[in-house]
Amino acid sequence: MRLVTFRKGKANHVGAIVGDCVADIVAASRASGGPALPADMIALLEMGAKGLRAAKAAARFALKNPKRGLLVPLELVRLEAPVPCPRKLLALAGNYSSHLKEEGKNARAKREQTPRVFMKPPSTTVNRPGGHIPITRYAHFVDWEVELGIVIGRKAKDVTPRDASRYIAGYTIVNDISERDFRVQKRTKTEDFDKFFDWLNGKWPDGFAPMGPCLTTADEIGDPMNLAIRLSVNGQVMQDANTSGMIYNCAEIVAYISRWVTLEPGDVIATGTPAGIGKIRGIKLKVGDVVRCEIENIGVLENRVAAER
Structure with missing residues (x-):
């Protein structure tokens, strides 16, 4: 359904x-x-x-x-977004080996790392299918990231990977729009700590999480770890991959997060993006661009880029 x-x-x-x-x-x-x-x-x-x-x-x-x-x-x-205002909108960074590789990073063995999880403010970032991706006066390099979104169906606390799928209601598409060159206020010195928060704050602008078009229930998604995933800008394919390229699978992600955060019905977890982001190509989103995200068995999420009103 x-x-x-x-x-x-x-x-x-x-x-x-x-x-x-x-x-x-x-x-x-x-x-x-x-x-x-x-x-x-x-x-x-x-x-x-x-x-x-x-x-x-x-x-x-x-x-x-x-x-x-x-x-x-x-x-x-x-x-509207299938869950217009989830209690929590969590997301993973660096969860596809191909994405790490394009950024010049190595995909380490799972035992050497843990999932990298961050949050986006749900009440202001969630955007609807057909909604405008806003370009603000502070925008310098707005980029795209098509991602499979997990929608939680039951309260989950400290669950195991084996049981985690029982807590998933279904799946949707999330476009984790990102500002790659976050500069809102000038500073005279930038340290590594500043760079991390620039990256994080670049995930937070209003409307930077288009979601939809639907929530495909878990019983009809097929294998969530074997879905075609694609993104195009103005008809040009930028990302073309399969969810099998994830480092941590959906069950592992839910189990890991549930160890330290109680997951609740309607919470959404964006599971990371494959290779093909604009930053690597030197292509940034501009007013008038049409961004089309597709994931097998879910559908198409399309949004146009517009100047912030």
Whole structure:
């Protein structure tokens, strides 16, 4: 099932993609006599397997009863990020050997390192499919990073890699937009410590985490460690890889983070990007560029770059 959050009037609703339409699962469940479903993705995920089963039944009802007005053509729907404001938006740095190699770094054995995890402010960085990637007056080198996003479905604390998949509701696409030359205020001296925070702060600008178009549930994603992943800018392919290139797999990532952070339903973890970033090519995003991210069994996330309003 491919779950979405879509705009209906002035409010968000949860739906499911059915063919080339979106089924309003809240209305469909009500019309079919099913359980009351929330219009919020996090609240739906908090219902657990019961909620997902009810959502799937509602989507089937909408499909079988097209005259009930429960289906809306996708082209007429404004999609929001599947989880518009996750409690936590975590991300991994350097989780593809190919990306480390292009930056002139060595991919060490797992026993010699641990995942490199950081956060992006969820309430301001999350951006919707079709939303504009903002270029601010402080922008110097805005770059792209297509990433597979893990969406947590159950509260997870200190889980094992063997059990971690049971806590994953599904997967989405995250474009970890990054400012590579972060300069907001001049300084007379730059130390290595400053460089780290420049890198980190360059992940934080508003709108720098486009996400979507949907949440593909774990039972329909196939093997999350064998998905084609691609990004293009204005039709030119920049990144073309497979999630099998990750150093730490999805289960290992969830297990590791859960040792020191309680993961909650709706939390999103971006799992790192493969080779092909603009920094290495000397290509930065500019106003008018169209960035298209694709991951197998999830879909397409497309955003245009625009001047900040």
